[in-house]
Amino acid sequence: MSTRAWASGRSASLSTNCVRSRAASPPPAAGERKYTAVRAAVRGCWITVLITDITTARRLLDEP
Numbered sequence: 001m002s003t004r005a006w007a008s009g010r011s012a013s014l015s016t017n018c019v020r021s022r023a024a025s026p027p028p029a030a031g032e033r034k035y036t037a038v039r040a041a042v043r044g045c046w047i048t049v050l051i052t053d054i055t056t057a058r059r060l061l062d063e064p
Contacts, residue, residue: 030056039063
């Protein structure tokens, strides 16, 4: 089973075997560009764990 990872610039990639062999782990999501997607995932109950920056967390918590 391969556990190779590849990274370049601002993105990273793992082999599908590596992803399947590990327990589900949440990807980090932060910043203005990701906010709409993070908000939709939270409101839609699509995620149970969120790793984000303090600014995004506060913005999510401050919304009605």
